[in-house]
Amino acid sequence: MYRKRKNNSKKKYIIAISIFVVIIFAIVVNLNPNRNLTFVEKAFKDGVLFVEKIIKAPFNYLNDVNNKRKEKKEMYNEYSRLKEQVESFDSLISEKQELEKQLSDLKKLMDINSNLNGYVPINATVINRSIDYFSQELTIDKGSNDGILEGMSVTVNSGLIGKIVKTTNFTSTVRLLTYENPPEKLSVKIKLEDKYVYGLLVGYNKDNQTYKIEGISENDDIEINSYVTTTGLGNNFPSGIFIGKVSGVTTDSFDLTKIVEVKSDVDFNDLVYVRVLKRNDL
Structure with a gap:
C-alpha cells in the first residue's frame, strides 16, 4: 500500500512538472514572437493548438447551439408579434367594411322611392330574429308609440320584405315574404x-x-x-x-x-x- 501511494505521488509529481514545463515553454516562445521556431517548437506548438482546439470544440458547439436557440426564440417572438398585428389589421378591415355597408344601407333607406306618394317611411332596425323562425319573421325596434300599425308594409332598398303582424309599444313583429305558406295572399x-x-x-x-x-x-x-x-x-x-x-x-x-x-x-x-x-x- 505504501508503494501504491508512492507511485501515485510520483505520477502527480511528473504531471505537475510536465504542466510547468509546457507553461514555461509557452511563455518563452511568446516572449519573442518574431524569432524563427525550431522544428521541435513548431511541432510542440501545433500539438498544443490541436489539443486546445479539441478541448474548445464542445464548448464552441454548445455556444453555437445556445446562440441558435436564442435566435430561434427571437424569430418566434417576432413572428408572433407580426401575426398579432396582421390579425389586428384584418379585424380593423372587417370592421371598416361592415361600417361602410351599414352606412350604404342607411343612405339607401333615406332615398325614398318617388312612387310612394301618400306614405311616410319609418326607419327601423332589426333587433331580434329567432333561428327557429328565421325565414318567417323578425322583430324591429319601432312599435305603436312610433305610429306603426298591423298590416303596414316593410321594405328595404332592394324591395318588399314583408308586413307588420304584431306590435307592442316599442317593438313590432314582421312576417317575411319568405314564409312558405302564409295565411294571406x-x-x-x-x-x-x-x-x-x-x-x-x-x-x-x-x-x-x-x-x-x-x-x-x-x-x-x-x-x-x-x-x-x-x-x-x-x-x-x-x-x-x-x-x-x-x-x-x-x-x-x-x-x-x-x-x-x-x-x-x-x-x-x-x-x-x-x-x-x-x-x-x-
Missing part, C-alpha cells in the same frame, strides 16, 4: 311590354328561393326578368313596391292558368335596417 302585378297582368303571391319555395305567383289566366307571354310589384289593392301596401323579377313560367295541371316564379333581389340573410311605410292619413 298578396296582390301583385307583372309588367309586360304595354300592360300589366295580375296575380296572387301565394308562397315561397325555399329550395330554389323564389316566390310563387298564381291566378294569371291571361294568354300573354310573360318574359323572364319582367318586373313584379305590388298592386296596392286589398291591403295597406302602396302600389308599385318592387318585389322581384320573373325567373320562370309554367302552367297548372289543367293548363288553364300560369304559375310564375319570382326571384327577389333582397338578401334575406342580412337584414339590418328596414323601412315601414305608413299612410299619411293614419
